[in-house]
Amino acid sequence: MMTQIKAVIRNSGDTLFQDAIGGAALVVMLLVALHVPGVA
Numbered sequence: 001m002m003t004q005i006k007a008v009i010r011n012s013g014d015t016l017f018q019d020a021i022g023g024a025a026l027v028v029m030l031l032v033a034l035h036v037p038g039v040a
Contacts, residue, residue, distance in 0.1 A: 009016065
């Protein structure tokens with residue numbers, strides 16, 4: 001099973017990195033949206 005996981009990570013390295021950046025951007029947007037009502 002570990003060899004399969006390593007193979008998936010090796011084969012989709014670029015996409016995995018882009019997905020991580022997209023997920024981080026979503027978290028940032030969520031945190032900003034939750035704090036905006038407190039500012040106004």
